[in-house]
Amino acid sequence: MFDLINNKDSNVKNDVLSGITVALALVPEAVAFAFVAGVEPMIGLYAAFMMGLITSAIGGRPGMISGATGAMAVVTVALVAEHGVQYLFAAVVLAGVLQILCGVFRLGKFIRLVPYPVMLGFVNGLAIVIFLAQLGQFKVQNAVGEWQWMEGTMLYMMLGLVGLTMAIIYLLPKLTKAVPASLVAIIVVTVLVHTMGLEARTVIDFVRDLLPADQKATATLAGELPTFSIPMVPMTWETVMIVLPTSIILCLVGLIESLLTLTLIDEMTDTRGRGNRECVGQGVANSVNGFFGGMGGCAMIGQSMININSGGRGRLSGITAALVLLGFILFAAPLIEMIPLAALVGVMFVVVIATFEWASFRIVRGVNREDAFVLFLVTGVTVIADLAIAVIVGVIVSALVFAWKHARHIGAKTHIDNDGWKVYELDGPLFFGSISHFKDLFDVANDPQDVVIDFNKSRVWDSSGVDALDTLADKYEQQGKKLHIRHISSDCRALLKKANKFVEINVVEDPRYKVASDQLG
Known part of the structure; x- marks a missing residue:
C-alpha cells in the first residue's frame, strides 16, 4: 500500500x-x-x-x-x-x-x-x-x-x-x-x-x-x-x-x-x-x-x-x-x-x-505593488486572525487585483473584408471586469449592415461576457444590422442563448486551458 x-x-x-x-x-x-x-x-x-x-x-x-x-x-x-x-x-x-x-x-x-x-x-x-x-x-x-x-x-x-x-x-x-x-x-x-x-x-x-x-x-x-x-x-x-x-x-x-x-x-x-x-x-x-x-x-x-x-x-x-x-x-x-x-x-x-x-524582502522590491500588498496582507492576517482566513482573503484580493489589471487588457483591430463586412479582431479576455471597455470598442450607429467579432485571440470567460454579447446583438438588431461571431469556443457557444437568434456562429476549434488538472492533485 x-x-x-x-x-x-x-x-x-x-x-x-x-x-x-x-x-x-x-x-x-x-x-x-x-x-x-x-x-x-x-x-x-x-x-x-x-x-x-x-x-x-x-x-x-x-x-x-x-x-x-x-x-x-x-x-x-x-x-x-x-x-x-x-x-x-x-x-x-x-x-x-x-x-x-x-x-x-x-x-x-x-x-x-x-x-x-x-x-x-x-x-x-x-x-x-x-x-x-x-x-x-x-x-x-x-x-x-x-x-x-x-x-x-x-x-x-x-x-x-x-x-x-x-x-x-x-x-x-x-x-x-x-x-x-x-x-x-x-x-x-x-x-x-x-x-x-x-x-x-x-x-x-x-x-x-x-x-x-x-x-x-x-x-x-x-x-x-x-x-x-x-x-x-x-x-x-x-x-x-x-x-x-x-x-x-x-x-x-x-x-x-x-x-x-x-x-x-x-x-x-x-x-x-x-x-x-x-x-x-x-x-x-x-x-x-x-x-x-x-x-x-x-x-x-x-x-x-x-x-x-x-x-x-x-x-x-x-x-x-x-x-x-x-x-x-x-x-x-x-x-x-x-x-x-x-x-x-x-x-x-x-x-x-x-x-x-x-x-x-528582496522580492518585494522587484515585484509590483499589488503582489507586495497581498504578501503583507496575508502575513498580517495570519498573525492577527487565522491561517484559513488569511489564505481566503489573500486569494480573493489576488483575484480582484488580477481582474482589475486585466479589465483594461481588451482591445480590437478593425478592417473591412472582401464582402464589405466590418471585422473586429478582439484581443483580450471578455469577463465581468472588461465589459465596460468591451462596449466602448463598437460603433453600432456607423457600422455596416454586417459586423463580425473575431474571437481568435480572445475568449468569453463568464456569463457577464455572454450577457455583454447579448446586449450588443440587441443593439445591432435595433439598427437593422446583423452581428456575426467567429472562432468562439464550444464551451462559450453553449452559453449563448438569447443571442443565438441574431448571431452567426462560425466554429473553429479553440485551445483548452486546464489550469487545475486532476494530475496535479
Whole structure:
C-alpha cells in the first residue's frame, strides 16, 4: 500500500533520528494546544500520536508531520465550553469524513491555484506565529498564579540555554551530518542542566503551570493506549446541527494548512506530494481521532521543518515520531518531562529562521505593488486572525487585483473584408471586469449592415461576457444590422442563448486551458 522509504534522498537512519527529534518537539505543542481547546493534556498527546502515525502511513506527502495544532484547537474552544468534550470528538469525526470526501472528489488540486504572494505571506505569517508562541515560554507564574515575564538569573539562564541550543544546531553540521543537530542539541542541553543542577524550567514545569493548583503535584505525561469509544452524544439531527458548523471549519482549516505545508515541502525537497491523497489521509486520521479520544489536527509546519532539516524524507520519519511519542507516553514519561524548555525553544527559533522567507524582502522590491500588498496582507492576517482566513482573503484580493489589471487588457483591430463586412479582431479576455471597455470598442450607429467579432485571440470567460454579447446583438438588431461571431469556443457557444437568434456562429476549434488538472492533485 505504501513505501516506508520512497524518496531517493531518504534512508532509515535519517528518518529514525529525525523522527525522534520531532517526537521531542511534539510534546509541549500538543499539551499547549490541548489547554487552548479546553481539554486534558492527554487528549492533545493522543491526537499528536494518531495524526502523525496515520497521515505518515497513508497521506500524500512523505516527510510531512501532522499533529494537534493551534489553528484547529482555536476552532473547537466554543464547542467544548458549551457542549463538552464528547461533542468535540463527534465534530472531529464528521470533519474527517468531510476531508475524505474532499479527497474522493479530487478537490485537493485546487491548492495549486493559491498565488505565490499568498504562499509567501502564509510562510512568513506562520514563522511569526511560531516565534510569538515561543515567547510564552519566557513567562512564569508568581505566588498568586499570575503570569509574568522571567527576570534576573532565570531569564539569563533561559537565554543562555536557548543560545547554546541554537549554536549547536548551527555549528554541528559543519563537523558532521551523521546525526540530526537538533536531537544532539536537546540531549546536550538536557544533560548539562541536570548534571550541573542548573535552574531551568522543564516540560513538566510547563504542564504544571497550566493545571489548576490542586492538580499540580500529581501532574504527569504518563498515560495508556487510547481506546475505541463512540462519542457519547445523542444520535439525532439536532446533534448534527450542533457539530456541523465546527466540523466544516475544522475541515477547511485542516486542509488549507496541510495542503499549503505540502506545497512548501514540495518546493524544499524538489518533489511532488499528492494533494488528494493527503486530503484522504487527513480525513482518516481525524475520524480515527474522534473514535479514540483525540482532539484532531492537521499538518504542522514547525515540526515538518524540523523533520526536513534533520534529514527526514520518507514515511518512516513521521511513523517513528508518532511511535516514539507513544513510547514516551507509555513507558518513558519521566525522560520527556525532564527536557528543559529552553532546548525546545531553541529548536523552534531555528525553525523560525529557516521557515521565514527572507528573500521576500528582496522580492518585494522587484515585484509590483499589488503582489507586495497581498504578501503583507496575508502575513498580517495570519498573525492577527487565522491561517484559513488569511489564505481566503489573500486569494480573493489576488483575484480582484488580477481582474482589475486585466479589465483594461481588451482591445480590437478593425478592417473591412472582401464582402464589405466590418471585422473586429478582439484581443483580450471578455469577463465581468472588461465589459465596460468591451462596449466602448463598437460603433453600432456607423457600422455596416454586417459586423463580425473575431474571437481568435480572445475568449468569453463568464456569463457577464455572454450577457455583454447579448446586449450588443440587441443593439445591432435595433439598427437593422446583423452581428456575426467567429472562432468562439464550444464551451462559450453553449452559453449563448438569447443571442443565438441574431448571431452567426462560425466554429473553429479553440485551445483548452486546464489550469487545475486532476494530475496535479
